[in-house]
Amino acid sequence: MQTRLGPRPLPLHLGTALMTWASSESAWSLLKQGSPTSKPASEVPESLAALLPEIAALEAKAGPGQFEQALQREIRRRQIRLADGVLAYQRNDFQRDLEDPPAVWREGNTRLLDYGATHRAARKRGTRAVLVVPSLINRWEVLDLTAEKSLLRAMAAQGLRPYLVDWGTPEGEERGFDTTAYVARLERALGYVARRARRAPAVLGYCMGGTLAVALAARRPRRVAGLALMAAPWDFHADRTGQAFLLSTGPLLAEVADRVGELPVDILQTLFWSLDPWLSVKKFGRFVGLDPKGESAKEFVLLEDWLNGGAPLAGPTARECLVGWYGENTPGRGQWVVGGKRIVPSKIKLPSLVMIPSGDRIVPPLSAAALADPKKGLKKVTRIDLPLGHIGMVVSGRARDLCWTPLIGWLAALPSRRARVVAV
Template sequence: MPLPPPPQPPQQIMRLGPRPLPLHLGTALMTWASSENAWQLWKRDSPISNPDSAVPELLAPVVAEANALEATGGAGRFEASLRREIARRMDRLADGVLAYRQHPVHRTLEEPPTVWRDGNTRLLDFGATHRLARKKGARAVLVVPSLINRWEVLDLTAEKSLLRAMAAQGLRPYLVDWGSPNEQERHFDLTAYVSRLDRALAFVAKRAHRRAAVMGYCMGGTLTVALAALRPRRVAGLALLAAPWDFHADTTGHGFLLSAGPLLADLADRAGELPVDILQTLFWSLDPWLAVKKFGRFLGLDQGSDQAREFVLLEDWLNEGPPLAGPVARECLVGWYGNNVTAANQWVVAGRSIVPRKIKTPALVMIPSGDRIVPPRSAAALVDARRGLRNVTRLDLPLGHIGMVVSSRARRLAWEPLIEWLKAR
């Protein structure tokens, strides 16, 4: 009898990040290569130099030193050194990307049980395995992440999991996993998603035999403001983590998004969705050099360290987000970012204008001061004395948008006050 074939090792899915990779590599190459082109304009005796082309004041000492080096060390010496440096930097970027793509670490945390489904959306019960969270009277919390990035950043590792920390402290968090839009959901607008949240909230309240609190992170926070406006009696408390509201309060770094928004909305209309690589291009526009800097730092880490492990898991989260349904993309790009309908009290969900000032539900607004994705002034509109939420507590954090949930200081500065506030409801 022939022996059975040996078991095959599980195949790891090839990483595609950082996405879109051609854009990151092209940004670096074109910028570094432009320095060689500039040198041809400014070096002495260059056939294409222009005497009328003034050297920028900041670069004048460098150009003078380079010309002196050429004069004393031989023609082409500086140019050769410049080419070597460009090649070194490109090699370092490529090596950093390859080190990430080939890293053996993958997220292995066991998921909690799924207790509810609607289309491709499901609820994960993070309190199911925690004794304190299962106690009678434990406060249920509906946790709503963004539609753009998946939920795993709230449960990155066993040590850095806001959701598991909430359960360990006696809360019962139910996490919304939006999934990826199926054929029907590709036609969803924001009203459809808020309606789905309404059904999820009703399920959680029925299961807990009492009203639930609601916590929203990033775009999920904006959606939960609408939920609280539509269902004020169902929400025991509203916690908002870096939730954008006034999209014109600070447009620093958002120029590309504002100018390209209508074109991208037309693309989403035709395609039925806004693809992941387009969404990542919008994040690239906030800091085109971020990938170059962070993958260079990653290459210098001990690849077996916790720091390297967390970098890989965060990059996987950033690069594996779902596409955005076409109508949602149009509402966000044109309605939110273009026309600022939220801050103008003109955002209509389920036929009603969403006006924060009319919401009486107790609210906590957490604003990370180092946030580049949601400018602090955008989130702070929800605590404005004239137009913000009525019964609100503001908490400013010396953290970033992602750092408020996964950094080394997140537990002390963000998790603990958030948990205490939710328990007090």
């Protein structure tokens, strides 16, 4: 079994917990009356000062030094629980065991996986083909995590023919790709699917893949039957809550990407960490209490493997995203240029679906909602708000009913149209 490195970057997650817990002891030594390092009562924040009489009363009842000892025991308990949770994950035997469908098209390290190849319902004449575009950062496996939690297999079982873009890992000339190069590759993949299906396929984009899918639809509208977007960021300044770290470090990280040729996985994971620094501590603490052979543990391990197994981001694309998207909000302002064309959603007249998870902490709902704005968003748009999270809309227990079913129904109901199949 391959050694697991997660949660990545592990030193950052462990350091966050240890420094915070250590600061609790330091804070107590500053607050404790009579301590050599204690502060005068006038300098103690009101919120903490209000607790001191209660703590003093409890300690008087229990005995001198009891609160400090209890604090140390609790810190130790949390340290052990976090370490046990991480080790239990790293040593777990579960591995994703689904067989990938056949690859029917390749270019560089990118390939198209035909999820309809083994489903009779998806092989019928006139079946709606769907080009599925995941993010460049996190790999596609979250869309096909297990046999029961696979959006792609559910689509095929319902008579759609999904063709998934597996971006692979950027190597060679791909390390010099900007978003124009990636969208150009999508255009060629779309052309292949259109020729194979003899009809214009729909395009489904998830997360950053949705942002790229908007550019694809804007550049090749005659080849696209409809555009479906799941948690696709667009207006990067609509809600910057929780993104201070990313915004402040964006230019510096862009410089790193320029010099290294890519933005490494651990730096990307640090950006996700900044959205909720305590998430790993909480979830690995809960993992300790699960049956290591149970279904819940299996899903946790597979999802964590996916989260920790992303790909680096090509240098020029990293700069474009960090400085252009997050810093200057070029998509939201209608200034994002792909292959010489400004990408303006309001000029896209294709049938469109925008799905917005209200609990999304990775893509703020207001950012994704910009694509459904009556004035600046897509013209023929259906908006669906979901009481789910960014990942939960794909793999949670409620994903099938709340997200998959309306998405598949919308794709299946799109009118058929012949595609222009001339070469790109």
